[in-house]
Amino acid sequence: MKIGTHQIENPVALAPMAGVTDRPFRMLCRRLGAGWAVSEMISANSLLWGSTKTRRRADHSGEESPIVVQIVGADPKLIADAARYNVAHGAQVIDINMGCPARKICNVQAGAALLKDESLVAEILTAVVTAVRGVPVTLKIRTGWDTQHRNGERVARLAEPCGVQSLAVHGRTRACGYATAAEYETIRAIKAAVKIPVIANGDIRTPAQARSVLEYTGADGVMIGRAAQGRPWIFRQINHFLNSGALLPDPSPAAVRDIVLEHLESLYEFYGSATGLLVARKHLSWYAKGAPGAAAYRAAVNCAATVIEQRALTLNYFNSLADQGNSLHEEKQSPSAN
Secondary structure (H helix, E strand, O other): OEEOOEEOOOOEEEOOOOOOOOHHHHHHHHHOOOOEEEOOOEEOOHHHOOOHHHHHHOOOOOOOOOOEEEEEOOOHHHHHHHHHHHHHOOOOEEEEEEOOOOHHHHOOOOHHHHHHOHHHHHHHHHHHHHHOOOOOEEEEEEOOOOOOOOOHHHHHHHHHHHOOOEEEEEOOOOOOOOOOOOOOHHHHHHHHHOOOOEEEEOOOOOHHHHHHHHHHHOOOEEEEOHHHOOOOOHHHHHHHHHHHOOOOOOOOHHHHHHHHHHHHHHHHHHHOHHHHHHHHHHHHHHHHOOOOOHHHHHHHHOOOOOHHHHHHHHHHHHHHHHHHOOOOOOHHHOHHHO
16 A cells, blocks of 8 residues: 555554654554554644644654654644644654544534535645645545534545545544444445545454454555554554464563563653653553553552652563463453453
């Protein structure tokens, strides 16, 4: 698969997630098999570009190509300016967010709210493609604003002639949030309607689900979001299954320990000790979810006051799992969970 001139090594991508897909997590997921990784969304509001948060989000040092940066906004000129700004700071692909369901984004008519105004969608896409000629522009959408207005296929049909190079579709409307199961009929219709690559997103948690969604929709790839939280090796597992039909087991507790410690060090380096300590907490909770003794570990590690203490608690916990020969996700493998 290609996005513009960029050859993508495999069809499994890391979805953009605010507060999650920072540079350390993107680089980890790429190392563990993601074909490409999309950044946290960056606001088109230039007043925020000097903030610490935005400067971090625009830092792509050491990342593998293609560097995909997602921008969000509602004004065509501002989004075009933001696209140029991010290309100047290393972006190799610009992704436009028209899928975020968050109230604070939709209340300013950005994200998924844009799906209610198809003429504005076309205006924004044209402005961005024109602003960064030679740099691929991609789009992420939901299937529509609500179930009575599933216009994802129409949006896809207008995006292609605007110059959009690929389209990621989350199989829910904005009104659905994450409360209902994703549907893939709309993604299938979108894939049949356009010639550009289409990426399916939503409720893909296992290698078997990834293959099933690809087969049903005809999509060119899948995008993994929440299923990668605490399981960044899922990309390697999906790729292996798609290529061979065989399931790779989860990493051993010792292997997970090494991944977690690598992730911790990259967070401390990227954010600094104080912020890195705080950002790490959610990731450590995800890594431990379902494992024996996870509740006690989370309670302790969330109270750690220094990175030295956080690192030591984590090392001791995962060492204890390895020493006992425990499965990392014992609860998920119990009969009641199957």
